[in-house]
Amino acid sequence: MNILVCAKQVPDTTVIKIDPVKHTLIRTGVPSILNTFDTYALETALRLREAEGGTITVISMGPEQAKAILRESLSVGADEVYLISDRAFGGSDTLATSLILSTAIELLEKKNGRKFDLVLCGKQAIDGDTGQVGPEIAQHLDRSIVTYAVQAQMQDGQLRVKRESDEGYDWFSAELPAVVTMNKTSYDMRWPSIKGRKQSRTAEIPVLTAQDVIVPEDRRGLKGSPTKVKKTYTPVHEKNGMKIEGLAAQDAAKKLVELMSAAKLI
Amino acid sequence: MILDEETRDLVQLVRDFVDKEVIPTVGEYEKNDEFPWPLLEKACQMGLNTLCTPVEYGGPGLTNVQTFAIAEEIARGDIGVGTTLIANCLASYPVLIAGTPEQQKLWFETINEKGFAAFCLTEPNAGSDAGSVQTTAVEDGDDFIINGTKSFISNGPIAGIYTVLASTKKAAGVMGLTAFIVERDREGVSIGKEEDKMGMRLSCTSEVIFDNVRIPKDHMLGKKNRGFKYIMETLDHSRAGVGAFGVGIAQRVVEEATKYAKQRRQFGQPVSNFQSVQNMLADMEIKIQCARQMYLHAATLMDEGKSFTMESAIAKTFGTDTGMECAVNGVQVMGGYGYMKDYVMEKLMRDAKILQIYEGTNQIQRGVIASGVIKKYR
Numbered sequence: 171m172n173i174l175v176c177a178k179q180v181p182d183t184t185v186i187k188i189d190p191v192k193h194t195l196i197r198t199g200v201p202s203i204l205n206t207f208d209t210y211a212l213e214t215a216l217r218l219r220e221a222e223g224g225t226i227t228v229i230s231m232g233p234e235q236a237k238a239i240l241r242e243s244l245s246v247g248a249d250e251v252y253l254i255s256d257r258a259f260g261g262s263d264t265l266a267t268s269l270i271l272s273t274a275i276e277l278l279e280k281k282n283g284r285k286f287d288l289v290l291c292g293k294q295a296i297d298g299d300t301g302q303v304g305p306e307i308a309q310h311l312d313r314s315i316v317t318y319a320v321q322a323q324m325q326d327g328q329l330r331v332k333r334e335s336d337e338g339y340d341w342f343s344a345e346l347p348a349v350v351t352m353n354k355t356s357y358d359m360r361w362p363s364i365k366g367r368k369q370s371r372t373a374e375i376p377v378l379t380a381q382d383v384i385v386p387e388d389r390r391g392l393k394g395s396p397t398k399v400k401k402t403y404t405p406v407h408e409k410n411g412m413k414i415e416g417l418a419a420q421d422a423a424k425k426l427v428e429l430m431s432a433a434k435l436i
Numbered sequence: 437m438i439l440d441e442e443t444r445d446l447v448q449l450v451r452d453f454v455d456k457e458v459i460p461t462v463g464e465y466e467k468n469d470e471f472p473w474p475l476l477e478k479a480c481q482m483g484l485n486t487l488c489t490p491v492e493y494g495g496p497g498l499t500n501v502q503t504f505a506i507a508e509e510i511a512r513g514d515i516g517v518g519t520t521l522i523a524n525c526l527a528s529y530p531v532l533i534a535g536t537p538e539q540q541k542l543w544f545e546t547i548n549e550k551g552f553a554a555f556c557l558t559e560p561n562a563g564s565d566a567g568s569v570q571t572t573a574v575e576d577g578d579d580f581i582i583n584g585t586k587s588f589i590s591n592g593p594i595a596g597i598y599t600v601l602a603s604t605k606k607a608a609g610v611m612g613l614t615a616f617i618v619e620r621d622r623e624g625v626s627i628g629k630e631e632d633k634m635g636m637r638l639s640c641t642s643e644v645i646f647d648n649v650r651i652p653k654d655h656m657l658g659k660k661n662r663g664f665k666y667i668m669e670t671l672d673h674s675r676a677g678v679g680a681f682g683v684g685i686a687q688r689v690v691e692e693a694t695k696y697a698k699q700r701r702q703f704g705q706p707v708s709n710f711q712s713v714q715n716m717l718a719d720m721e722i723k724i725q726c727a728r729q730m731y732l733h734a735a736t737l738m739d740e741g742k743s744f745t746m747e748s749a750i751a752k753t754f755g756t757d758t759g760m761e762c763a764v765n766g767v768q769v770m771g772g773y774g775y776m777k778d779y780v781m782e783k784l785m786r787d788a789k790i791l792q793i794y795e796g797t798n799q800i801q802r803g804v805i806a807s808g809v810i811k812k813y814r
Contacts, residue, residue, distance in 0.1 A: 368446060
C-alpha cells in the first residue's frame with residue numbers, strides 16, 4: 171500500500187498570542203511544529219504500512235524552514251519526503267494550494283509509474299482552520315474522499331474508514347485510490363527513533379519548484395487565489411461559564427436541563 | 437567536553453521522552469508493582485533498547501559518548517527502566533568483542549525480535565569473585581551442555597537471549613571460563629526466583645537456571661577458556677555507563693531539591709535562601725558536573741580507541757557515589773517530605789544505592805583504580 175501524506179508546518183497555536191491592537195498573530199518566539207492533525211495522518215499511515223507493507227511519502231508546501239517537519243516525518247519512519255517551495259507559490263489560498271499539491275502528487279505518481287493508493291491529510295491546519303485543502307485535493311484528483319476520519323484500516327481489499335460526525339460515528343468503505351482527512355485519533359504520533367532522528371538530521375530533502383510542479387500562473391500564488399480576507403478579529407472569550415459539581419450524573423443532567431430551560435436555551 | 441550538536445539533539449529527544457512519558461508514569465507503575473510494558477514498548481519503538489546495536493544489524497551507530505549521554509537521560513527518568521534498556525548493551529558487549537559475524541547476526545536479530553537480552557555472570561557464590569563461577573559447560577560431540585544457576589540477572593525473565601559465562605576447565609579458575617550465547621527458548625532454560633528489591637523496582641531481576649541445556653559449538657564466543665577476559669573487557673566498557681546512570685539520578689535530585697527549596701517557606705522565606713541548604717545544592721552541582729565530565733571522558737577514550745580501564749572505573753565510582761550522596765542530601769533538603777512516598781525523593785534514594793553495587797561494587801572499582809595507580813607511578 172503506497173501512501174502519500176500532506177503535511178503543513180504551523181506555528182504552535184497552543185503557545186501563540188494575538189496582538190490586541192493589530193489583531194495579528196505574534197509569531198516571534200513561537201515554535202513551528204508539524205500540524206497536529208497531520209501527525210494523526212502520518213501515524214495512521216505508519217500503522218497502515220505496518221499492517222499492509224508499502225511506502226510512505228510525505229509532501230509539504232512551504233518555505234525552506236518547512237524542511238524541519240519533513241525531517242521529523244523521516245525520523246518517525248517516512249520513506250520519502252518532498253518540499254514544494256517556490257516564491258511563485260507564495261500567498262496561495264486553499265484553492266491554489268490544493269491545485270499545487272494535486273499537481274505535485276500527479277508528478278510523483280508519473281515518476282513512480284503508479285497512483286498512490288491513499289492520500290492522507292489532516293482534517294485542517296491548526297493555524298488557518300479551513301479544512302478545505304483535503305477535499306479540494308480529492309476534487310482535483312477526481313478521487314473519492316472521507317473527511318473527519320478517526321480510524322482507517324484495510325479489510326478485504328477495501329479501505330474501511332471510521333468518520334466522526336455530529337451524531338456519532340459512520341463507517342465507510344472506499345475503493346482505492348482515495349483521499350482521507352484525519353481528525354484526532356485515539357493514538358498520538360510515535361516518538362522518533364534514535365536512528366531515524368540521527369539519519370534525518372543530514373538527509374537530503376528534495377525540493378520541487380514551480381519548474382517541476384507546473385501550474386498556470388493565474389491559478390497559483392496570490393494572483394491565483396480567489397479568497398479575499400475582509401477582516402480579522404479576536405474572538406471575545408466569555409468567561410462566565412459555570413460548572414455543575416458534586417452531583418451524581420443523573421442529578422447533574424437534571425440540573426443542567428433546568429438551568430438551560432431557565433436561560434431559554436432549550 | 438561539550439557535546440556536539442548531533443549528540444545534544446539526540447539527548448534532547450530522549451529528555452523530552454523522559455519528561456513526557458517516563459517521569460509522569462513510573463510512580464504509578466511502582467506503586468502498583470507493575471512492570472511498565474506500555475512504556476517499554478514506546479522506548480523500544482524509539483530504539484532505546486538497541487543503542488549498542490551496530491548499523492549493519494539495524495542499530496543507530498552511536499558513539500560511546502552518545503550512548504552514555506542518552507543513558508544519563510533515561511536514568512534521570514527511572515533507573516529501573518534505564519537498567520532494562522541498557523542491560524542490552526551490557527549483554528551485547530561480549531558478542532561485539534568476541535563474536536563472529538554469524539553470532540552477531542543471531543544475537544542482534546534476536547534482540548530486534550524479542551526486545552531484550554541479559555548478561556549472566558553472577559552466581560550465588562560468584563559475585564565480586566567472578567572467577568569462582570560454578571556453572572559448567574561440558575563438550576558432548578558437536579555441542580556443549582550447560583548446567584548451573586545464575587543469580588541477580590537483570591532482564592532474566594524477559595530476555596530472548598543470554599550471554600553466559602561457564603567453566604570449561606575445572607580447577608583452572610579464571611583461565612577455565614568460556615563465554616556462550618544461549619537462547620531463552622532452548623530446552624532446559626528456566627527462570628528461578630524473581631527478586632524483590634529495595635529500589636530499581638521497574639527492572640526485573642531473577643535467577644536464570646540452565647538444566648542440561650544443549651547448545652551447538654558455534655554458540656561459543658571467541659576462544660575456549662578465554663571468556664573471563666571478554667567479560668572483564670565488557671565490564672570495563674559498560675561501567676562508565678553505570679557512572680552515567682549515577683549522574684542521571686543526581687541530576688534529577690538537584691532539579692527536584694531545588695524546585696522544592698524555592699517553594700518551601702520557613703521563617704518567612706523560601707528555604708533556598710538559607711546557606712546551609714544552598715551549600716547542599718552547590719555541592720550537588722559541583723559533583724554532578726565533574727562526574728558527567730568523567731564518564732564523557734572515559735567514553736571519549738573508548739571512541740578514540742585508547743585505553744580506558746581506569747577512567748571507566750573512576751567514572752563508575754565517582755558517578756554512582758555522586759548519585760547516592762546527592763539522593764541522601766536531596767531527602768535532607770526536603771526534610772520530612774523527602775522521607776514520604778508522596779514525593780519522588782525517597783525513591784531516588786532507594787534507586788541510587790544499587791549503582792554502587794552492580795557491575796562491580798565501588799570497592800572493586802577502587803581496586804581496579806589502585807592497580808592502575810600502582811602500575812602508573814613506578
